[in-house]
Amino acid sequence: MNLIRISWKSLQFNRLTFFLNVLLIAFGTGILTLLLLGSTQAGEKLKGNANGIDLVVGAKGSSLQLILSSIYFIDFPTGNISLTDAKNLAQNPMVKRAVPLALGDNYAGFRIVGTDTSYINLYHLKLVQGNYWKNDFEVVIGSEVAKIKKLKVGDKFSGSHGLSSDEDVHERDQNTITGILKPTGTVTDNLVLTSIESIWKMHGIEDGLEEPAHQSKKEITSLLIQYRSRMSIVLFPMMVNKSTSMQAASPAKESARLFSLIGVGVDTAKWFAIIVMLISAISIFVTLYNSLKERMYDLAIMRVMGGSQLKVFIIIILEGIILTVIGSVIGLFLGHICLQLIGHFQDSPQARLSGLYFMPEELFIVLGGFLVGVVASFLPAIQAYRTDISNTILRA
Amino acid sequence: MLTTKSLSHHYASETLSFPDLHIRKGEQWLVLGESGSGKTTLLHILTGIKKPSSGSVFIGETELYKLSNSALDQFRGRNIGVVFQQPHLIKSLTVKENLFLVQTFSAFKNDEQRITEVLTDLDIIQKMNSYPSTLSQGQLQRASIARAVLNKPALLFADEPTSSLDNKNANAVIDLLLRLSDADGATLIVSTHDERVKEAFSKEYIL
Numbered sequence: 048m049n050l051i052r053i054s055w056k057s058l059q060f061n062r063l064t065f066f067l068n069v070l071l072i073a074f075g076t077g078i079l080t081l082l083l084l085g086s087t088q089a090g091e092k093l094k095g096n097a098n099g100i101d102l103v104v105g106a107k108g109s110s111l112q113l114i115l116s117s118i119y120f121i122d123f124p125t126g127n128i129s130l131t132d133a134k135n136l137a138q139n140p141m142v143k144r145a146v147p148l149a150l151g152d153n154y155a156g157f158r159i160v161g162t163d164t165s166y167i168n169l170y171h172l173k174l175v176q177g178n179y180w181k182n183d184f185e186v187v188i189g190s191e192v193a194k195i196k197k198l199k200v201g202d203k204f205s206g207s208h209g210l211s212s213d214e215d216v217h218e219r220d221q222n223t224i225t226g227i228l229k230p231t232g233t234v235t236d237n238l239v240l241t242s243i244e245s246i247w248k249m250h251g252i253e254d255g256l257e258e259p260a261h262q263s264k265k266e267i268t269s270l271l272i273q274y275r276s277r278m279s280i281v282l283f284p285m286m287v288n289k290s291t292s293m294q295a296a297s298p299a300k301e302s303a304r305l306f307s308l309i310g311v312g313v314d315t316a317k318w319f320a321i322i323v324m325l326i327s328a329i330s331i332f333v334t335l336y337n338s339l340k341e342r343m344y345d346l347a348i349m350r351v352m353g354g355s356q357l358k359v360f361i362i363i364i365l366e367g368i369i370l371t372v373i374g375s376v377i378g379l380f381l382g383h384i385c386l387q388l389i390g391h392f393q394d395s396p397q398a399r400l401s402g403l404y405f406m407p408e409e410l411f412i413v414l415g416g417f418l419v420g421v422v423a424s425f426l427p428a429i430q431a432y433r434t435d436i437s438n439t440i441l442r443a
Numbered sequence: 444m445l446t447t448k449s450l451s452h453h454y455a456s457e458t459l460s461f462p463d464l465h466i467r468k469g470e471q472w473l474v475l476g477e478s479g480s481g482k483t484t485l486l487h488i489l490t491g492i493k494k495p496s497s498g499s500v501f502i503g504e505t506e507l508y509k510l511s512n513s514a515l516d517q518f519r520g521r522n523i524g525v526v527f528q529q530p531h532l533i534k535s536l537t538v539k540e541n542l543f544l545v546q547t548f549s550a551f552k553n554d555e556q557r558i559t560e561v562l563t564d565l566d567i568i569q570k571m572n573s574y575p576s577t578l579s580q581g582q583l584q585r586a587s588i589a590r591a592v593l594n595k596p597a598l599l600f601a602d603e604p605t606s607s608l609d610n611k612n613a614n615a616v617i618d619l620l621l622r623l624s625d626a627d628g629a630t631l632i633v634s635t636h637d638e639r640v641k642e643a644f645s646k647e648y649i650l
Binding site (some may be wrong): 048049053056057059060120286344345348349350351352353355356358376436439440 | 483487490492493500512513516517519520521525529531534535536540543544545546547548549550553590
């Protein structure tokens with residue numbers, strides 16, 4: 048019989064109260080866990096996917112929409128830009144690398160992206176199987192696409208028009224998988240990559256017409272730009288926005304704006320969780336304090352049996368700690384499970400959150416629960432410590 | 444064994460003074476007195492749960508109230524057994540766990556064999572794994588006596604152990620306390636205003 052068992056048995060004696068207090072703590076820590084994991088993963092995805100991209104140039108419209116559609120493949124593109132204009136821009140001396148993107152189709156929700164080898168280099172992509180595309184309608188798929196759709200090299204599939212539906216299927220032109228990419232933890236895991244020519248042909252724009260008249264009809268969705276020098280940060284976007292019909296958007300700026308928008312919601316939810324934790328602490332305090340009235344004689348008897356003031360103090364503190372640590376651990380599990388469910392039901396696989404993501408900071412949540420337990424049980428424990436044995440027994 | 448010197452205790456409205464006691468090992472004493480005479484106060488002082496306003500209590504060579512709080516708690520757990528008027532057991536623990544608690548608090552090893560032995564002796568072994576709420580009043584009282592004698596204390600105190608019992612049960616409880624005190628060689632001190640138990644004791648102290 049040790050002090051932990053005495054505290055545990057005491058908590059077990061009032062199971063409903065025990066359950067409700069654990070539930071409150073679990074609810075609070077669950078929300079905190081969800082926010083911690085969700086916001087961290089979202090932040091990492093925003094940062095990781097935009098790594099190495101200084102600017103996105105696309106059709107005029109919402110700059111945030113341009114970033115979301117061209118880097119994260121979440122939103123719809125703002126429109127198309129002329130291939131000629133894009134090529135002219137790519138040849139600007141301030142540009143080190145320009146990666147063209149052509150969007151418009153999807154396969155089972157996974158976006159089909161027309162691009163060239165510069166995209167492969169930008170994300171340092173490697174193949175785990177097969178080869179990169181060489182001919183029209185040859186594709187390389189991301190690791191998640193292969194895993195979820197159970198695809199392998201040599202398989203064929205038809206893409207659908209649009210970015211997230213599978214209603215308007217391009218039955219005529221089937222894509223052949225020539226390679227599967229190694230997982231990178233970035234958006235590329237959820238993409239189908241092919242040549243821009245394949246995208247054009249899929250949409251009835253014939254290749255082989257290299258004359259300027261036909262060149263001008265060709266369009267792409269956007270350009271991902273890498274500067275040659277940091278000096279271009281101010282000048283280049285200004286030049287694009289003022290002297291062309293295109294729009295330049297900075298991923299760093301838009302991601303920060305997006306995160307500040309999300310941050311308002313995250314902060315609100317965080318405060319909600321903290322309030323829930325405070326309510327839990329008050330509830331535990333009230334529970335222990337009220338139970339002390341009934342248990343004063345128990346505690347006095349323990350003292351008569353030789354239990355020291357310190358041991359009685361520890362028994363009450365342990366009750367608070369057991370409640371909150373159990374609640375916190377359950378809350379952690381709930382947070383992970385909820386995040387996994389959220390990820391499962393997310394429309395966009397590119398921004399999918401995972402519950403199987405663990406952070407050392409989660410230990411602070413358990414530590415926080417531990418501290419809440421100590422604080423909530425401190426006053427009742429002090430009262431137990433000060434129990435006057437003789438008077439308590441006389442009053443019984 | 445038990446010696447007191449110039450014991451007195453001040454309450455707001457009165458001061459209780461107690462004559463000096465010299466009780467030898469194994470003796471069985473009855474402390475008699477009307478309600479309010481100070482029997483319970485004296486018992487609480489002798490068991491180390493109420494510090495007197497003045498005077499001293501010696502158990503063997505140990506002066507009780509010179510000990511630190513934690514040393515006094517441990518001394519009480521190891522050397523003193525107390526049966527109260529209400530046989531209060533910890534509700535959240537079984538009878539066996541209540542007895543384990545005595546061993547835990549007095550820093551003895553948990554000894555299930557000793558518990559079985561005492562509960563068998565008191566004829567409540569069948570209730571060893573039961574919670575107090577399922578025990579009858581008589582069983583509760585025997586369990587509380589088991590708790591008091593478990594560590595084979597040198598001193599066994601009982602405060603009004605028969606006041607709420609009929610004649611038959613009152614005699615049974617007193618016989619039990621006397622027998623257990625004889626068996627372990629413990630000094631027994633029973634405080635009561637119940638005249639029915641007078642005959643069972645050869646030594647009495649009237650307040």
